Amino acid sequence: NAGVTQTPKFQVLKTGQSMTLQCAQDMNHEYMSWYRQDPGMGLRLIHYSVGAGITDQGEVPNGYNVSRSTTEDFPLRLLSAAPSQTSVYFCASGQGLGDQPQHFGDGTRLSIL
């Protein structure tokens, strides 16, 4: 059972480039989310989804796009990378009702030059 799989693990981009961070889960979880980790700020929610076809904004959505065409996949797109988006990105999934915890991927370390 793979759980939550994030790819790539590391990426370096130039300012203005676009890219997609991939997230897939094999636990049939309805709820999926993307967070970014910044020093001293813990995990900040970028976007989340409560099921296929449904997405919503989190705390820091600007500069990021998401879609949820299947239950398994929840990709995060950076439209035009900026140095302020240098961070470690975590994808998580859960049952969604709140009475079950989220399961996290191993993270993607992204550097924008």
Next chain:
Amino acid sequence: ILNVEQSPQSLHVQEGDSTNFTCSFPSSNFYALHWYRWETAKSPEALFVMTLNGDEKKKGRISATLNTKEGYSYLYIKGSQPEDSATYLCALLKTSYDKVIFGPGTSLSVIP
């Protein structure tokens, strides 16, 4: 957006000491609270999910309590060990299927 606070920001204790830290949240907005343990260079792992006022959960030397009326949860570690060194995060949901908002975390270092 919910304001979830944690204190202290960091803590250094000697091996064998017991310790506790706090997660505070608006008492008018509560559905569930999660506690996670986050070791350096790893991903967060769930410790507890708490939903009812007065909930007490325990896992080995770690326990947690919840007071939804006053808007706080305590995490206790009894007899801290070096392997307990990690950042401890709490996360809040206002309703089911809602956004899960994390506090900034408490960083614990246990000195052998």
